[in-house]
Amino acid sequence: MIDVEPGLLREQWAANKVFAEAPHPDARTAEGLALLREISSPPPPATVLTPIEQRIVGPGGEIRLRVFIPEGEPKGVVMRVHGGGFAAGRPEDDDAVNDVLARASQVVVISPEYRLVPDVTVREQIEDCVTAARWMIERYPTRKLLLGGISAGAHLAAATLIRLRGEAGFERIVGAQLDSGVYDLSQTPSARRATGETPVLGRTILDSVVEISLPGWDSERRRDPSVSPLFADLAGMPPALLTVGELDPLVDDSAFLAARWELAGNEATLEIWPGCPHAFTNMGAPLAMPALARIAAWMDARIAT
Template structure:
């Protein structure tokens, strides 16, 4: 039987907020004061974020990365690979960005770290983005990438020890992909799920609904707009394929849920971790005081601890 989900509620006490986390949050709020997330066409928003004009710094692209193309239901899908000479396992990464912004190469440095610290090969998926390619196209691409990896991992990487994960919308897509592989293909090939700051209920959990307008990376309006883009052609927010919090979660792999207390999506991780464990799966929940949405994108003590925990989780899942 799986162990009960436990976390320290003291993380929610403002008195326990690390000074560096508070400084990061203050800097983000100052930077975002003049940023209108939805004040330009989506193509322009993507360009501005890539240039570092949004909440996150500009990405650094890895010279170690290789891009390949695989076939998907809606056409070719680009996969970005960074690998050591003898991988202990393979990590399938699904990037965040509200199903609407972001690319695989924007996470090169984080994946390089995981390659070097956990000894795994990393594959990040450039899935199709809404609103040009709304649901179900993005999840379809992630499903295709996962099926390709199941077929090709042993031949290409010499190992079939697989872990899946991502941040924000990427954590959502990771859960959806696990459910699709189980329900559509009878497959449970992943040994772990690294789920950081995910959105698992697109009807919005209480923390998402109550967060308000404060521009600490992600606010209530942002979540609503991202969902509107993702579901441009409609979809039932109670469907497990759209909101995996509503799914039958039996047979899921061990999962690590990490989230900050100042994240609009904190309830998503609290609720999903509890449901994951109640279905008989192993679930670990780590809550970081004063952490903003995807705080691991910024330097600080929370980030150091969280990334070290993720490194250990992925390495142990592939041991």
């Protein structure tokens, strides 16, 4: 658990009262899916850097990349995958965070767009992210690279790393920055304890997005390593930073993955932020900037190795 200044923690608890009022749409219905997509993608905030867009060929059509390039010579390149419960979200949702990290760590930040469920399954989303990561590796052959993401994006980033292991250029990936991720689609104990009162990510959203992401799959099948990174062979992974809020129903996902990451012979740093809900770093929460500062410092250290 990260130590934080008491005043900031009080501000965080006050903010949680606002987060608790957020709706919990059921993505299994057309109305619920539309609402989830609406609340997941507010208008993008103003940024210091101006993002550019590129398009690459993907397995299901074009993949749009939203790219932040810092002033001066970049020290490294980061691919960060947006969240949205697999069913919602877009690269613009992470503009504020990606802008901060690009400037703080002097890195290029690439955010790929991927196809959403239920039009595809999680397996196709992983293919989209693998394609974008391969493009990054080829596009920046002399740079140190990192992969990361938030919420569902952290899942897709972890799954992408597992798929890329052993390929040319994988050795240049020096870190995995995983924020508030879901790594066991059969649900860890903390996820199963979620209720309708859980802020941000409650019972209805958790159940419905998994059901439409892998239709017809029971809990046992959802543990397949190809879709649940927690059960995969994690040997040979780069050092990882796992950031998660204390109140996040996915806190066990991060704790369990950090333990398995280390048991496989890799470095893992787990940071649990007190009083914080799911994906707090991307919601302007009082403790978001302190957490992002630690993420940037960790990325700096990884790039400097």
